[in-house]
Amino acid sequence: MKNEIGAIAEYEELALWRLARGTDPVTSHEAGSKAEATFAHTHELRILAALGSGPAGSSELGDRLGLSNVAVARRMKRLRDLGRIEPDGLTVNTRGNRETRWRLRR
Numbered sequence: 001m002k003n004e005i006g007a008i009a010e011y012e013e014l015a016l017w018r019l020a021r022g023t024d025p026v027t028s029h030e031a032g033s034k035a036e037a038t039f040a041h042t043h044e045l046r047i048l049a050a051l052g053s054g055p056a057g058s059s060e061l062g063d064r065l066g067l068s069n070v071a072v073a074r075r076m077k078r079l080r081d082l083g084r085i086e087p088d089g090l091t092v093n094t095r096g097n098r099e100t101r102w103r104l105r106r
Helices: 002-018 026-051 058-065 069-081
Strands: 085-092 098-104
Antiparallel strands (some): 085 098
16 A cells, blocks of 8 residues: 555656646646546546456557557556556457557456
8 A cells, every 4th residue: 555655646746747837837737737646547447447347458448448548558557566457468459469468466
C-alpha cells in the first residue's frame, strides 16, 4: 500500500507538469493535475474490470473500452508497476502486430 501511494504521488506530479504551460497560473497546474488523476483512475478501473473477464492485449482492451491504444498502454505500464497486472504471453492485434497479453496479477 505504501508503494502504491508513492507511485500515485509521483504520477500526479508528472501529470501536473504535462497538463499546464509553464506560464500558466498555479491554479491551472492544480486543475490539470486533478483532471489527469481522475481520468487515469477511471481508465485503470475500467481496464482492471475488463481484465477480470480474461487476459487481453492493449489493442483489444482499447477497442472494448473505447480508449486509444496510447491511453491504454500508459495505464498498463502504471498498473504493472503497481503490481496489479502481469504479462500473460503475446497476442496479435488486428493490424497483425504482436503485443503483450495482460492478465490480473495472481
